[in-house]
Amino acid sequence: MRLHWEVHGQGTPTVFLLPAWSIIHSRHWKFQVADLARHCRVLVMDGRGNGLSDRPLDPAAYAEDEFAADALAVMDDTETADAALVSLSNGARWALLLAAEHPERVISATFIGPAAPFAPWAPLRSAISAVFDEKFEEYVDWMKFNSHYWLQAHRGFLEFFFGRALPEAHSTKPFEDAVAWGLETTPEVLLATDRGLSMDEVRASELAGRVICPVLVIHGDEDEIVMHPNGAALAELTHGRLLTMEGSGHIPHLRGRDVAIARELRHRVPNLEIEWLAQDPVTRVLQTHGETIHPASRDLASESRHIELESGSHRLHVFEAWRRMDEILFSNFMVFLDAVRERDYDLWIGDEAWEVDHYLHENPELKQAAYVWLTDFVGWLPMPTLGKHDIELTADYNAEMIEHIERYPWLRDRAIFIGRPRDVPPGTFGPNLPEIRKWTQRHYQFTDAYILGLDATARVGRDELRRRFGFREGETICIASVGGSGVGSELLGRLMGAFPAVLRRLPGFRMIAVAGPRIDVSTLPQVDGVEVRGFVPDLDQQLAACDVALVQGGLTTYGFRRSDSGASCRDHRIPGFAAGGVCRCGGWRRSSRGQADCGAALARECADVPDCCGRMGSTQLRAPVDQSEG
Template sequence: MAAQTASVSHGPRATPGHHPSRAADPDVEGVATRGDVRIAWAVYGDHHDASVPTVVLVPTWSIVPSRFWKLQVGYLARHFRVVTFDGRGSGASSRPAGAAAYTDTEYAADLLAVLDATSTDAPVLVTLSCGAAWAVHHAARHPSRVRGIVAIAPSCGLDVATPGRDEVPWDRPLDTTHGWAKYNKHYWLGGGYDDFVDFFFRRMFPEPHSTKQIEDCVGWAHEITPSVLADTTAGRLGCDGAVCESIVPLTRDVTCPVLVVHGSDDRIRPLAFGERLAELTRGSLVVLDGAGHGPPARDPVKTNHLIRSFVERVAGPSGAPRVEGPVVIPSASSVGSAVDADRSRTGPADDGRAAPTRVAGAGAADALVRRTWTRARNRRRRVLYLSSPIGLGHAQRDVAIAAALRERRPDLEIDWLAQHPVTRVLAQHGERVHPASAWLRNESGHVEHEAGEHDLHAFQAIRHMDEILVHNFMVFSDVVEGGDYDLVVGDEAWDVDYFLHENPELKRFAFAWMTDFVGWLPMPDGGAHEAALTADYNAEMIEQRARFARVRDRSVFVGSPDDVVDQPFGPDLPSIRSWTAANFSFAGYVTGFDPAAAAVEAPAVRAELGVGPDERLCVVTVGGSGVGVPMLRRVLDAVPTARALAPDLRFVVVAGPRIDPASLPAPEGATVLGYVPDLYRLSAACDVAVVQGGLTTCMELTALRKPFVYVPLRHHFEQTFHVRSRLDRYEAGRHLPYEEAIDPDGLAEAIAKEASREVAYRPVETDGAARAADLLADLV
């Protein structure tokens, strides 16, 4: 197909909608058309500044779409303008028939068409695998339209042998399907496609614990047909009438800077490919020792840093603010409602808050930027606190721990890198929210997106949140790079703990990890597959801790040794309880409030709610996310029956910060509230409660010695196993499966019975915040 002038048809929406599970949303989407082939593209991080460099994430082999770059897009779009597009034969782009439609020259012409369609002059091209050949074609023929090339794991068009693979013909029938014989047109078209895909991606990701990367790529490979992949391969190899052109002669005409990144354990194409391309293009080579063929997916933090460093070297500084040295941060109270917003954007806040100091490009104003370096002896003690946004319990206990820590270190400065709804609690307590918090993608929004009717597969939800976790870690990495923090406290900040163990060289501060559960556990209906996945995740964590014990200076379990489930991490893995006892310090439970003082305030709270002395109050709450809407509706449906059984019952239903109370019905005898600060005050005032199975709310009620019904989210392994085990130890609460709560009569009966029950719970620790602060104080 001859190259034609690109025409552009913009996507169906000028301002694309927010996707809660993505690390970034495109600013604009469109289609570049060459003949009858449509190439779908997207632009992210449009900084509206012509001096900001553009990065084009070039397609790879059509077996995966541009979504492969999901762990790069969010971070790079914060610093640069980013263009992605689906290569022909993949994603939302056309799938023309025949090998001739898929030659390297066609892909290179598509690249040029996308540059024209997106008004991109001279970008930095970032490639993986086959994409390197297309970048070389483009750079050789259009040198003025490229600033540089980052070629990751180049694999095509070079005069380098791949032992074991090159000897196997792709286009002839074979009498074996062993090894690289699976890489065969006739095997794909004859029913062996699934087997090939599984084989290929297991070779692509030889690194241990790569289940998610393999799963993603296998899924993408099934978005196209075997015949399309056969055409794309024939076009690249010069089969079925296509003309294959080596890129070796073209490299002489590549004049832009080139960075080649290649894994030493690449089992798709050996390191010699990367070495040869670097030699031919007079470029630089970075060898990732122990890495396979997919560093953008398997080593995203290192890959992202390499890309950014190269782009800034060849195309100038980024367009995003950097965090340099001490930053003036407004108090949360002065921010007001600004920090309440769901900060799901990729850019800095536009609400008037102080932004980090910008290190701008090459303009004259850049010389006016003032920087200050403070000698270590003159620095105040600084802590960066990270509190999980999945629920509000972490925020409540973390604020209490921070207050206790300040008592021990009066000169302490604490900044919070936090998301909604945590920011609601922080604003209430006048804590300082770091302005870079605006760059975080919201984890609660992702969880809500993953949930069904009172159903949240928590383990899979975390797995599916990989691009958000990478994005948020990169924000954290930028913050600590210039923040001079003495201590980072991560309360279930999964991204920070995981990627610091994967990139321990980035640790430049004391690090304390806090959690109230240890160990991923499979749900029974997940079968052997889920059991294997959870065991693999647990094994990776155990191996990380054994190899890099220095990453965590303190591991704090919020609870006691007996609160840890007594189950194995998986086959041939240790007991969760024994391993946790050997690797954690125990703070006891942290309520974040004084139960005795809350009991004293209870009569006043009841009076504020209009609850009479002859009435009993039932409080219903489902935590800080929007997952609990179905449960709230079930309880509200049961109110009339419950009041028929117990006429003195009054209901107060708390929707929380992410559910609109106006969206819920309010039957007689029930009041629906929105976000309630210090929810424990309401719990202290109640006579009975109905809650989900979240640990914080259940333990609040246990500490207050209140009868309650708890209905764990289905498929939520933490609520199903970890929380229930702890509540059983305290002999607290009445467990009610959601299947039974669906029946209004059954739910009403459970509430009425629990309201009349005398409780005899084990006592809950009251000094947890102080004990946790003692464990942290010597780190700062």
């Protein structure tokens, strides 16, 4: 049995994040791993049935004792003498086995939404299991927890299950993550995992009574998968502590740069009050994390809606759209000004709040508190094809920004660039203006990393990634993605429309179209052979594993492949942040092509895909990946 594990951080103790039901893999711990690894050693593994571990189909392979034995084997392989266990859902079963039967290996045990069969939950679980193999004309609600439905509607079951597991408002991102992780295994595997479980209420209670380590049970009071009293029963049987999370469901830990700012500020300044003046969808994320949204947020005019209305047929003059947004920007600054006049604040943080920064520099006497400015791009770059006038306009805007900063260097108490100096493009702000990178280095502090909200994965060989994502030998994999906005929907449709022409010229060509979070997949054309997906977790890894990637990002469009070619769409304004690709194998060759010959152009570009850089950078340690591959 091949088992995949990872070790992050160092020191003591070791926190062992156990696998849950094989409907998901270890990525569900992504928010916890990075945070914990700053303080201790973290061990995490993919349980058999999902992720990078093997997927046997024999139900006996998924017995609780097998999972417990896997955990012990991984502890032995990683020289982990003992560990603090953390489990989710079905993981409670193997955590109980480990804590009761191998107490010398367990420092403590934390159970999240424990799905062990104790008295409050066991009867309901038994009732569902009793009709698990019955056929129905229609599958409604929990009738979908059924072997026949799993086989005929795998995605349908995943969407139902995780919809119930994540009842919290605005959980679209964790929901999409979880469904995607579930799609990495098969319904046949899920059937085997369910049939392999044998622990009953008597065994579970007996094991719980033998646990001698400290126990913490965390359970959401809106858990629709395992009822809250089940967690309370486990806490009582183990003489542990019960932590009830109000308003939370079954996976409370799967919930995001703004939230990180708030968390760190509160850590450094006890009793700190933070109010957010922000727009949707940011406010939805903040509310999910319990942040306070200033009531004036409802008065903010939508900047993203303006940008979408300005775009058409994937033609967007970003700079001109920005200039035509002056009314919106001024209006929103006045909303800000009213808000800060109503109450005294100690600190203002402007995360790319361009209107606030601009009008404060225009009216520095309005500053009433310490002010921190964050951004990931500085200045505007002209499009050479638009001529001298475009150069003059962007240079004028850049000159005004430079004059503001030079005239009022005290206004920003801190200016922070989210990234590294090399992320700032070379060149100048315009004729007779400073070099962009040198000027930015003089006036900003750098975070030296971009805040993506993603767990930095360990190095993995390209072959391993292709196997994980189901990219078969002999296929030329093309991923087309248009980023997180709705601006590129027409472009994505055109790329999909080019698929038949490419396939005729390049047998074995496979296209995966990624719509992202704001494009309704039903609005895209239906093209035979093109796989259409909504949100794709770990898209960065899939781009590294594919052969050709056609991507839009940063309000510009690049096509990149595993060689040095690229393409850009006309009339897009490139902000002053370095555009890059997943694979960097040399310089970029830019071109402008009409959509009429899109298929022919793609076929020519894809006809000879060299196998150059196929590896990803990151931190150690993964096993059993060949170190020569990563």
